[in-house]
Amino acid sequence: MKNKLEHYIEAAKYAKIGLWEIDLLTNVSYWDDVTKSIHEVEDDFVVTVENGINFYREGANRTKIINLVENAIQKGIPYKGTFEILTAKNNTRFIETIGHIVYKDGKIIKVRGTIQDITKEQNLINDLQLNIDKLYSIFSSANDAILIIDASNGIITDCNSRLTDLSGYSDSELIGSHKSILFPQKYWEEIKFFLHQHTDEGVYKVQETFLKTKNGIVIPIEMASGKKFQIDDKIYLVSFFRDISERKKNEERMQMLLLAASGTSDTVLIADAQGLSIWANNAYLELTGLTMEQIVGHKAGYLSKGKKTDKITTDRMREAILAKQSFNTTILNYNQKKEEYWFELNITPVFDSENNLLNFVGVGRDVTLRKEKEIELKRLLDLTIDQNNRLFNFSHIVSHNIRSHSSNLTMLIDVIENEEDPNEKIKYISMLKGATEKLEETIRYLNEIITIQQNSNIKKTKVFLREEIKKTNNALNLTINKSQITIINTIPEDLIISVIPAYLDSILLNLLTNAIKYKSPKRKAFLKISHKIEETCTVISFEDNGLGIDLDKYGKKVFGMYKTFHGNHDALGIGLFITKNQIEAMGGKIEIESIEDVGSTFKIYLNEK
Template sequence: MTNKHDIYIKAAESAKIGIWESNLESNSVYWDSITKCILEVPEDFQPINGDGIKFYSPGENRERIVALIEKAISDGISFNDKFQITTAKNNIKYVECICRTELKNNKVIRLLGTFQDITKEQNLINELELNVKKFSSIFSSANDAIIIIDYSTGIITDCNSRAYELTGYKSSELLGIHNSKLFPIEKRIEIRLFLANNKDKDNYFVNETFIKTNLGAIIPVEVASGKKFIVGNRTFLVCFFRDISERKNVEDNLNMLSLVASETSDAIIIANPEGETVWANNAFLKLTGFSLNEIIGKKPRVFLNGPETDLQTISNINDALHLKKNIKTTILNYNKQKEKFWYESSTTPVFDNLGNCTKFICVGRDVTVAKEKELELRRILDVTNDQNDKLFNFAHIVSHNIRSHASNLSMILDVMESADDTDEKLSYIEMFKEGTDKLSETIEYLNEIITIQKNTNIDKKYICLKDEIEKVKMALSQSIVESCIEITHSIPDNLVVSVIPAYLDSILLNLFTNAIKYKSTKRKATLEIGYEINEHYTIISFKDNGLGINLNKNGHKLFGMYKTFHGNDDARGIGLFITKNQLEAMKGKIEVESEEGVGSTFKIHLNEK
């Protein structure tokens, strides 16, 4: 171990430094085990002159090592450089190669050197350089003003170009000054205390304040601080300054609008692009009875809809929201107490600079009073039109029927006047009496119709339907026995209907007597009474197996006055006409299904409202 060369070899192995030699006289090459390990060749690999060059990555690295070797051989110039290589196993590594020359008679006869793997160190350097490049790029091109402050002195040590634009200072004016000069006097204490409070905290913070530019302008800014970093024994703080003048103006405008919106009598609600509530003013909350917490995140239609809310209007609103279009509607809503109110509103989408919908604003008002007056007026107009139609028909009936009776009486009087014989004249008196009876009967019918149409506001009462049917059966018991008709019903004991009792009694009598009058002689007469209940009506059906009616021929005049279809002597053609008027006076209706020779089914619809 006394040999210096052996000591050197051992030291190199300990440091994992490879040793290589190229003997130019003997044209031989030597690589030690460390060098072979770095190049990832087998231990028994025997290099020859020129083998080492092929491990250097093609391009700049290979060209550089070739040039340095040539210069070492020709001029005897040693070198120390770093290179990228590709090992025998195709792994990329970084190495440091040192070459020393040995001369004899001023001629290079041998190259000696070391070979060290610096891949880890070089990767760290590459990563650091990349991060430096990234930071430099961000630092120079950031939209925010970036200022680096010496934490111990408060002096500005560096900043980007945006800082000069924001503050109005030149680089020679900004670098080296105390950071407090950037703030108005009244804000300096606040900033100093804020920085002091965050001195021992290693986290981010954001604060809003104002800066004073070189020209004296006051600009609102948002200050954000990153983590502190230490270089040597000095601590530095990176601060980001963002001009929030535009945002502040928008906030001020929004605050004013919010104040106006909160105090206006119109109901205002704001929803996100999905139609979910984000805010509502006091007028809306008062109108609906909900609190803001109860409606945030919910779609208004979810908590405002009710049984009578118009589905088509809801569909129109949903379509407008989906297409991001304006829409004006008037719709029946329900408040928290499930009370109805009419709501007239206008919904408008709001878009950002890129054309994206950011929110919906709906402004509305309670129009219940006006809407109820409108509906009442419409009801009155409908009633008036209906009454006018009935009046027209009634006038036609009166004109036709009374004129017929008057003409008949006039003819009898003319005959009586022209008769010479007293006995003959007296014989016409009976005809005249019969004519006056018919006129009296017609006037009585017309009076009954007038009474029905006039008394549309008679109060309804709740009565047991089964009891009323039994009463009518009792009143017509003799006729029922004589006609041998079988009457059955499925009316339950507890079925109660809201009707004008006298009208229901008249309706039942008419339908019972019609089944008896128009029974078929070809089969045993039956009358089946049933019922059903739907959303709007209680429906009572009267199904007989009598003569039936040809509806194609007579359906249009079935409920007309004085319309008869079977030639019965006791038929007056007034019963169904009166029945129809009585049901309509109670907001109901009558329908018929009939087939000639088979029978008829009359259905009376009783409006329970």
């Protein structure tokens, strides 16, 4: 008997099964080495019923073992159970323990049993249960309806709630029924072939078919085969169903739209939710010169942009598309031949019943003729406004200056008529002659201004700027030498500009004589003539170190008629006014930078177009 017990203990140790015992006669408890190892206690640990129970995690877990041990001791009921313990080293372990009853003379004298560490097995079970819970959660809450079928007989073995919602059947009505309950009879052979490919050939396939609800309503669906699996020699098939009723309605609406769009003279371009073109009508293809192959699958309008296409408008269009908003605009586009055309475009997003973006529809038309008329009308309007402003300015000049001369002449004539002294009359006649000459000079300048404004459409001529400056220098040679001003001409020999030559002569003459008239007596005078090329114009700079102008005080009057700023006796206040009019008549402009007692720089912007 002893040998058998020793063999049993050795076998238990080898199997890592611990032995324990509670002696009810001596009230002594016993744990073998394996049991102590499971609880991670020291070899000299003295076990009692109480401290042994304390290893069991508090709560229902500990309450259960207490009840089982008490029933074993008091009622002789053996037990077997799985528990969670917290070891002496604070590690969580799962154990399986078995308790047997030992009798002597009909009395319970011992409770003896085994204990085994099943932590690894329990963790695997827990992980498995967690995965099962996850899969069930996915299975239950999936957007698609899921159906599991026994491949041998077509019986439905499981389904998710999405299928019950779609079909109108409860899960108890579906599970155990044949798959044909879900499909109209005329599609049975089609479904059978689909499942045959799934089962025998392992072909993954998606196809459209129809599902019949419990109420007999037929719904278009998309059916996809899932993975097949085997349990106990039985093969099961997984299939996914998706309601495509809304999509079918949208496709029908789209077909109607395409049919209507094909016959319209307006251009129609349809893009998907990402802005990629999927269709265009003939009017769009004819206007752009593109083929369907060139536009499908590409960003809408990507070949219609060119160097004059307004970037701000295209950016706003892009922002509207990203925001899924409507957008209206008129924009300059280019066809396949790089020819310009004005395009009036209306972009509208299309949504389904759940507010999901489906498409963008762009409807447009060629409005080049209308736009060109608008541009010409605006040009004429701007020209009319400019002419009106000039006319108002001119009428003000005429009214003010001619009236002044007229009043002066009238006054002199009255004095002469009333003067009896011949000597005084001669004196006043001399004054009358001067006043008449001044009136003639004023009229001459006014005629020159009229000539400039009337000849604003004279064609320009290409000239070498450096050569023209040399001609002006030669004409003013004596004046330049007398004033001892240094002319620094940095204009290259080959610089060509488009101007009205007579105006250029006048402009150069005025700017050079101004530099001489208003040179500073404090320093040796110079005039530097330079240039730079900008995108649409040539800028010519005339920089001097003369008296300068207080622009804060006189800035708005610099180019006015009869405006002088330094009190020179020979200053008429007409030169810069005429210069400004001549430059503007050639489509350019003039600007000034000046600091009093430092110098001035006049910049002439000549439009080269």
